[in-house]
Amino acid sequence: MPCSLLVVQRVASVSASKWSILLDTVKSSLEISNLFTSGRRLKTPYLTFIVGKQEDGNEVGIRQHGRHGRVAFIAGKKLGNAVWRNAAKRRMRAICRDLGGPWPGYDVIFLAKQSLPDATYSKVLKACEKTIQSSFLSEEV
RNA sequence: CGAGUGGGCCAGACGGUCGCGCGCGUCCUUGUGGCGCGUGAGGAAAGUCCGGGCUCCCAAGGGCAAGAUGCCAGCUAACAGCUGGGCGGGGCGACCCGACGGAUAGUGCCACAGAAAAGAAAACUCCCCUGUCGAUGCUUGCAUCGCAGGAGAAAAGCUGAAACGGUGCGGUAAGAGCGCACCAGUGCGUCGGCAACGGCGUAGCUUGGUAAACCCCAUCUGGAGCAAACGCAAAUAGGAACGCGAUACGGCCGCCCUUCCGUGCGUUCGGGUUGCGCGCUGGAGAUGCGCGGUGACGUGCAUUCGAGAUAAAUGGCCGUCCAACGACAGAACCCGGCUUAUCGGCUCACUCGCCUC
RNA sequence: GUCCCUAUAGUCUAUCGGUUAGGACGCGGCCCUUUCAAGGCUGAGAGACGGGUUCGACUCCCGUUAGGGGCA
Numbered sequence: 001m002p003c004s005l006l007v008v009q010r011v012a013s014v015s016a017s018k019w020s021i022l023l024d025t026v027k028s029s030l031e032i033s034n035l036f037t038s039g040r041r042l043k044t045p046y047l048t049f050i051v052g053k054q055e056d057g058n059e060v061g062i063r064q065h066g067r068h069g070r071v072a073f074i075a076g077k078k079l080g081n082a083v084w085r086n087a088a089k090r091r092m093r094a095i096c097r098d099l100g101g102p103w104p105g106y107d108v109i110f111l112a113k114q115s116l117p118d119a120t121y122s123k124v125l126k127a128c129e130k131t132i133q134s135s136f137l138s139e140e141v
Numbered sequence: 142c143g144a145g146u147g148g149g150c151c152a153g154a155c156g157g158u159c160g161c162g163c164g165c166g167u168c169c170u171u172g173u174g175g176c177g178c179g180u181g182a183g184g185a186a187a188g189u190c191c192g193g194g195c196u197c198c199c200a201a202g203g204g205c206a207a208g209a210u211g212c213c214a215g216c217u218a219a220c221a222g223c224u225g226g227g228c229g230g231g232g233c234g235a236c237c238c239g240a241c242g243g244a245u246a247g248u249g250c251c252a253c254a255g256a257a258a259a260g261a262a263a264a265c266u267c268c269c270c271u272g273u274c275g276a277u278g279c280u281u282g283c284a285u286c287g288c289a290g291g292a293g294a295a296a297a298g299c300u301g302a303a304a305c306g307g308u309g310c311g312g313u314a315a316g317a318g319c320g321c322a323c324c325a326g327u328g329c330g331u332c333g334g335c336a337a338c339g340g341c342g343u344a345g346c347u348u349g350g351u352a353a354a355c356c357c358c359a360u361c362u363g364g365a366g367c368a369a370a371c372g373c374a375a376a377u378a379g380g381a382a383c384g385c386g387a388u389a390c391g392g393c394c395g396c397c398c399u400u401c402c403g404u405g406c407g408u409u410c411g412g413g414u415u416g417c418g419c420g421c422u423g424g425a426g427a428u429g430c431g432c433g434g435u436g437a438c439g440u441g442c443a444u445u446c447g448a449g450a451u452a453a454a455u456g457g458c459c460g461u462c463c464a465a466c467g468a469c470a471g472a473a474c475c476c477g478g479c480u481u482a483u484c485g486g487c488u489c490a491c492u493c494g495c496c497u498c
Numbered sequence: 499g500u501c502c503c504u505a506u507a508g509u510c511u512a513u514c515g516g517u518u519a520g521g522a523c524g525c526g527g528c529c530c531u532u533u534c535a536a537g538g539c540u541g542a543g544a545g546a547c548g549g550g551u552u553c554g555a556c557u558c559c560c561g562u563u564a565g566g567g568g569c570a
Contacts (some may be wrong), residue, residue, distance in 0.1 A: 082471050090456055121457055
């Protein structure tokens, strides 16, 4: 998938008490396509998570940014117009915050599906919580 | 009351709570920070279809090509926009629609059908006349048909989208603007109007369509575009300024020409890309009042500052209200337009029909 | 963001404004063969959408829609 079709959102990094962080973007299209090919996919009706463990081989990334996790939000251009994409990215940022992310040691891509902005927020949150709980957090941590 | 026409305005509101971009202030544990305050998308922000501003291409001029516009006058920074007027078409009407210059400047095209598709030129059918011609009929010198010859022909000729003005009367052997009346068009004259154009008079003057075919005429247009352009920082090649200068080549982003500039030598100074900054929002700005103008618009005064992100900021939840859970949809250098998408609501002016007074 | 280009059968592709839009591959049916392939005969199938100019539009003009490309 070409880089121009993706929308990756920068987020803030963790600081003392609050959630907020700073995120470097997984800006390079190389890293994104690596995640797309090698990451684990967790599907919900509204969006798809693509989870990849941060490799030790990625020395530069760790040296520069430390070991805290990274996130990316992607709303495909073919799925809707600008209003749809902005709404989808807001939704996904809110979901990430409510779920407690980003998760140390992992790169997570939030990939929006068509129905994301149309559903009510509570439904989406519930579905995502369920998926996340039953998957990598409970297994790996 | 019903049906309709044109213009303007709004684009859910209020409160609570969590959250986002930018600016300012303040605090400290100085940073990818906390707190507080302020501010924060549209009528189309869209399509990128036109027109400008702004920036660079060293600069200036001329010619050709290419493109755009196209009733007239005005408005404007400019326009393919807007306003007013004219003409044509539609509607009972309010009103709406129109790429609406030139076809005697020239060239091309007009399939099929048709005698003919553009100098109405020739040929054909038909019409008319003539006959030591032929046939038929009888009212016995005429009628009809055929044949031959001849004059005229702008009447008629199934066609076709379109046939060389139309209708009527006269005229004639038969006919024809051949003559006349009315209608349509054209030329000329005159009057009104800045003009487009319109009114009147006059001349038988009667020239097919197509220019969103080539073209002619008039007016306009250099090219590229904020990923333009400029500045700062670290590593590797071109470079920039000044002085001297013949040919050749290159530059002036369609082509050609002229002036001009560069490539050569010497001296001096420092640099393509990535990141950040700048451009970046105070402007043909907005609101109100007044004045000029039929109007678009112009102008004076007062008040006011209303986004500037850089993967890109406006939402989630709760409560109340609206008959309605609320359409199309998100700034990316900035403006003026056009076009397209759009749930509904409010309001002003006007038209037609019906009823009542 | 900005500047451009294209659209014809399932696919690839022709066309000067004038018959029923031509061709190749593919598809259906029949023949041939014991059967399949090859071959022969035959058939179906298209102008992105909406307006306009013209007697007449795939072609000319305007507007939408959908694809594709260039830029640092």
